[in-house]
Amino acid sequence: MARALEAAHSDDTSILSYNDERSTFGRSASAENSLACVISIAYYYAHNDYHVHREYATGKGFADIVLIPRKNVSKPALIIELKKDKDAKTGIDQIKERCYPQKVAEYTGDILLVGINYDTDTKQHTCKIERWTL
Numbered sequence: 001m002a003r004a005l006e007a008a009h010s011d012d013t014s015i016l017s018y019n020d021e022r023s024t025f026g027r028s029a030s031a032e033n034s035l036a037c038v039i040s041i042a043y044y045y046a047h048n049d050y051h052v053h054r055e056y057a058t059g060k061g062f063a064d065i066v067l068i069p070r071k072n073v074s075k076p077a078l079i080i081e082l083k084k085d086k087d088a089k090t091g092i093d094q095i096k097e098r099c100y101p102q103k104v105a106e107y108t109g110d111i112l113l114v115g116i117n118y119d120t121d122t123k124q125h126t127c128k129i130e131r132w133t134l
Contacts, residue, residue, distance in 0.1 A: 049073045060098040068107045076110035076131075083117040088128035091115025101132045109133075 046052060046067055056066035056079075065080040079100050081091035092115040095101065101111050111132040118125050 049075055050078075056100075056103075058098060058100050058103040060100075061094075063095065063100045063103075066100075066104060068104060076112045077104045077107055078112045078114055079104060079132075080114040080116060083115065085120055086117055088115035088117045088126045091117065092128050092130055 048070075050067040050069055050073070053066045053068070054064065056063040063079050064082045065078075067078040067080075069075045069077060079095050081095050081100075083091045092113050095113045095115070101113065104111055113130045113132050115128045116125060117127075
């Protein structure tokens with residue numbers, strides 16, 4: 001997954017905006033927004049099988065990207081948390097701490113938790129995926 005994101009990043013996003021440090025509301029929204037756009041491009045094919053939501057309200061915050069299977073699709077839901085200059089596990093931890101899976105559980109029995117980190121120094125993506133079972 002990390003290699004696919006790096007390919008989409010280099011093909012579809014300007015490095016000038018991808019590493020932009022301007023912040024909105026005290027956080028580096030530009031870098032996260034660029035990463036979310038890259039993921040949206042990488043998962044564009046998923047629109048046949050999923051409803052794709054950015055900044056999905058969960059009651060305890062906003063999950064960066066949530067993919068909920070369409071009716072009659074037997075695939076897991078995905079909850080994706082994006083991080084910059086941290087680690088992918090931090091994204092997984094946030095998903096669990098803020099109870100994001102409970103908000104999605106009504107849509108499917110299987111949920112994948114995905115933490116993705118982008119390191120601005122190395123220009124590398126890391127990814128951690130865990131299966132959530134209720």
